[in-house]
Amino acid sequence: MHIPDGYLDLPIAGIFYVLSLAVLGYSIYKLKDEKLTPLFGIVAAAIFAAQMLNWPIPGGTSAHFVGGALAGILLGPYAGSLAMAVVLTIQCLVFADGGITALGANVWNMAIVNVFVGYYAYRALEKFGKSAASFVAGWIGITIAAIFAGIEIGLSTSFGYGLSVTVPVMGLWHGMLGIVEGTITAGVVSYIASSRPDVLEEKVTPGKAAIAVIAAMIIVSPLFAYAAELVGYSEPLENAAEMLGLTENPIYEGLLPDYTVPGIDPYAGTLIAGVVGTVIALALGYLMARYARTT
Amino acid sequence: MHELLERTIKEASDYFQNFLIHEYSKKSILHKIDGRIKLISTVVFVILAVSTFNLNKVIMVLLFLFVISAITGLSLKKIFERIWLFTLFSYIVVLPLSIYNPLYGITFTLRVAASLIAIQILIMTTSFAEICSALRSFKIPKTFVSALWIAYRYAILMFRELFAILLARESRRVAKGSHMDVWRKGGEAVGLFFLRSFERAEKVQLAIEARGGNVVEYRGKIKKLDLIYSTIVIFTAFWWVII
Numbered sequence: 001m002h003i004p005d006g007y008l009d010l011p012i013a014g015i016f017y018v019l020s021l022a023v024l025g026y027s028i029y030k031l032k033d034e035k036l037t038p039l040f041g042i043v044a045a046a047i048f049a050a051q052m053l054n055w056p057i058p059g060g061t062s063a064h065f066v067g068g069a070l071a072g073i074l075l076g077p078y079a080g081s082l083a084m085a086v087v088l089t090i091q092c093l094v095f096a097d098g099g100i101t102a103l104g105a106n107v108w109n110m111a112i113v114n115v116f117v118g119y120y121a122y123r124a125l126e127k128f129g130k131s132a133a134s135f136v137a138g139w140i141g142i143t144i145a146a147i148f149a150g151i152e153i154g155l156s157t158s159f160g161y162g163l164s165v166t167v168p169v170m171g172l173w174h175g176m177l178g179i180v181e182g183t184i185t186a187g188v189v190s191y192i193a194s195s196r197p198d199v200l201e202e203k204v205t206p207g208k209a210a211i212a213v214i215a216a217m218i219i220v221s222p223l224f225a226y227a228a229e230l231v232g233y234s235e236p237l238e239n240a241a242e243m244l245g246l247t248e249n250p251i252y253e254g255l256l257p258d259y260t261v262p263g264i265d266p267y268a269g270t271l272i273a274g275v276v277g278t279v280i281a282l283a284l285g286y287l288m289a290r291y292a293r294t295t
Numbered sequence: 296m297h298e299l300l301e302r303t304i305k306e307a308s309d310y311f312q313n314f315l316i317h318e319y320s321k322k323s324i325l326h327k328i329d330g331r332i333k334l335i336s337t338v339v340f341v342i343l344a345v346s347t348f349n350l351n352k353v354i355m356v357l358l359f360l361f362v363i364s365a366i367t368g369l370s371l372k373k374i375f376e377r378i379w380l381f382t383l384f385s386y387i388v389v390l391p392l393s394i395y396n397p398l399y400g401i402t403f404t405l406r407v408a409a410s411l412i413a414i415q416i417l418i419m420t421t422s423f424a425e426i427c428s429a430l431r432s433f434k435i436p437k438t439f440v441s442a443l444w445i446a447y448r449y450a451i452l453m454f455r456e457l458f459a460i461l462l463a464r465e466s467r468r469v470a471k472g473s474h475m476d477v478w479r480k481g482g483e484a485v486g487l488f489f490l491r492s493f494e495r496a497e498k499v500q501l502a503i504e505a506r507g508g509n510v511v512e513y514r515g516k517i518k519k520l521d522l523i524y525s526t527i528v529i530f531t532a533f534w535w536v537i538i
Contacts, residue, residue, distance in 0.1 A: 004381065005410035006345045006403065028436050037438050038499035041445025042453070046492035048446065049454035050485055056474060065485075074489060086442045093426055094447070096377070096414045100341050158345070158406075160392040160399060180478060187482015188489060196490055 001066070001142075001149050001174065002091065002106055005099030009156040011228035016152065017104030019221055023112050023214060024085055027078035030206075036079055044086035047071060051087070055180050063180045068110050069118020069141035070185045073134060074192070076205060077119045084111035105152050113218055114145040118185075119205075130200070131190045138185030139178040146174030151222045155229050323368035323420060329521045330425030331432055336528045337417040343535050344409035350398065352535055353405045359531045360412045369419060378411040423447050428515075445499065453495075457488045 047067040055063050067087075071080035085107050091097040098106045118141030125133035150170030154163035192199050206214060256276065260269035325333070344356045364371060386393075386404040393400025417426075427444045431437065464484050472480065 004385070004407060005341050005414075006385070006407040008345075010342065010346050024439070025436075028438050031438070035500055035504075037441045038445055038503060039493070039496040040438070040442035042449055042492050042496035042499060043489070044442060044446035045449040045453040046457075046489055048450050049457045050488065052454060053457075053481070053485070055481065056477060070489075082439065082442065086439070086446050089443055090423075090447055090450075092414075094418065094423060096381075096411060096418060099345075099410060100338055100414060101345055101410075158348070158403070160389055160396075160403070183475070183478040184482045184485060187479050188486040191483040191486030192490060195486075199490070199493065 001110060001146055001170075002088075002098030003102040003109075003149060003153060005101050007099070007153050007156065007159050008102050008105055009158050009229060010101065012152055012156050012225045013101045013104060015104075015224045015228045016108045016221070019217055019224070020085075020104045020107040020112060023217065024082060024107070026210070026214075027082050030078050030210075031082070039075070040079060040083045040086055043071065043075060044083045044090075047083060048087050048090065055184065057180060063177045065184050066110060066114065066142055066145075066181060068114025068145065069122065069134070069137040069181070070188055072115040072119030072141070073122050073137060073185070073189060074199060076202075077116050078206070080115040080119065081111045084115055087111075105149070108221065109145040109148045109152075112214075113148050114141040116214060116218065117141045117144050120211075122189075123202075130193045131186045134189035135182040135186040137182070139175075139182035142178045142181045143171060143175045146170040148222070152225055155222070155225050157229065321368070321370065324520070325363075325367045325369065325416065325420035325524075327518075327520055328420075328524050329515060329517055330421050330429035332517070332521045332525055333417050333421050334426065334429045334433075336524065337413050339528055339532060340413035341410040343532060344406050344413065347535075348399075348402050348406075350402050350405070351538055353402055353409060355535060355538060356531070357405060357409045357412070359534075360409060360416065363527065364412070364416060369416065373419070374412055374415050377415050378408060381411060382408040449495075449499075453488075453492060456491060456495075457485070460484050460488050460491075 047070075050065055050067055053065055055065065057063050068080070068084050071083050074080065075083055088098060088103065088106050088111055092100060092103050092106070118137040121140050122133045122137035125136055147167055147170060150167035151163065153159045154161065154166035159166070189200065205211070256269075256273040261272050262269075340356060340360060344353060347353060361371065364374060382404060385407040386400060389400050389403050424444070427440050427447075430443070431440045461481070461484050464480065
């Protein structure tokens with residue numbers, strides 16, 4: 001399910017970086033008073049090791065365990081998503097498993113959607129038995145995460161197949177593999193429930209407002225991706241003006257009109273304009289910081 | 296459960312071979328370049344590769360990456376060995392579309408290849424400690440970077456612990472089970488493994504506190520060689536823009 005570089009359009013990849021950083025940043029903020037760094041690290045290493053298990057499935061083939069729902073059930077959604085994000089970052093930067101530009105989308109799918117959906121599915125169904133609840137959590141977490149991955153690559157024009165191909169392929173395939181994920185999650189949770197039930201007690205969870213925002217972000221994220229694809233790199237206002245047939249009539253063109261240098265190739269001009277703008281912004285920031293220090 | 300063990304051993308031996316040799320043993324000039332510069336350069340190269348479908352630009356990025364690798368002393372053969380499989384997979388994925396539009400298939404595959412090479416150059420020349428330090432200097436929260444470093448350092452140890460649990464259970468097994476039994480019993484073994492990981496986390500927490508608390512710190516200044524490499528990357532980006 002790890003999306004590599006080149007499969008996602010950059011605006012879509014960017015949107016998922018923003019969404020993932022927002023949720024992970026909030027998770028770190030919520031857990032800042034708890035000394036959990038070694039727990040994230042060691043449980044991430046444990047998930048990493050458990051992902052290496054090659055579970056035989058009928059027909060001679062095999063499947064891997066992802067562990068997102070389990071991380072949520074064992075650590076809670078905040079710490080679980082951070083532990084999964086650690087695993088995915090190592091896989092990206094050590095094994096080139098998943099792309100650098102696609103890391104935001106991979107974290108969103110496997111560390112946020114999978115963990116949050118898995119955790120809340122487990123909590124909602126816990127009254128029917130821990131084993132059944134954890135099976136459903138494992139299965140639904142990975143299946144929905146795969147559907148999100150399908151939506152992201154299906155919306156990207158870089159990848160030649162549309163949503164009608166990518167979503168069913170990812171969803172159906174992982175829906176079947178999810179049975180293994182669910183069964184292993186159920187086995188792990190049942191064992192822990194019988195030997196250390198305290199581990200499964202309620203964890204630090206988002207308040208009602210926070211969970212509403214995160215749930216809305218998860219539900220709306222495909223629309224954000226769709227909007228990012230539509231807007232691309234151009235300005236939405238410029239698109240609107242073009243649709244309405246409005247023409248530009250500036251009072252003052254500026255020193256670098258439309259981020260270009262008059263008389264120079266537009267691409268090179270944009271690059272120079274970008275460098276000039278960055279230098280001015282950095283200089284102003286530096287002066288403000290100095291002023292703030294002296295007053 | 297023997298099937299689970301056999302398959303896992305085979306998979307793990309490949310995986311850990313990668314894990315242990317990912318830091319390319321042959322030293323190159325790129326090894327001396329600051330981790331921060333290499334990390335940013337990798338992101339720049341990947342963005343240059345994946346933000347266009349102009350074949351000339353994609354080939355240009357590929358050529359620059361090959362030339363940088365060759366000049367700085369990295370083995371092109373090693374790089375090829377590490378990227379060919381996924382590059383081929385990407386081509387096979389878009390093969391049905393390539394029948395009608397061969398240029399799309401080639402460009403798509405080369406974009407993937409270029410980004411894989413960029414990441415491999417980073418992986419082969421940068422230790423994970425340097426990457427963590429670089430992330431820390433980019434103000435990535437300490438909790439996250441420290442967890443990354445701990446997870447990396449404990450990955451092999453944790454796998455050994457998991458493997459010991461599976462092996463012990465296998466040696467006590469008296470009957471061959473169905474797939475369902477393997478998943479259930481395996482799940483129980485993994486449950487025990489996670490409980491042990493919690494216990495280890497407590498020990499690591501105490502050890503970190505005993506040593507003073509800091510897991511990852513950044514040390515190092517930008518050198519002349521870093522500036523030269525940065526100039527090469529900026530030149531590549533500039534050339535990419537104007538062609």
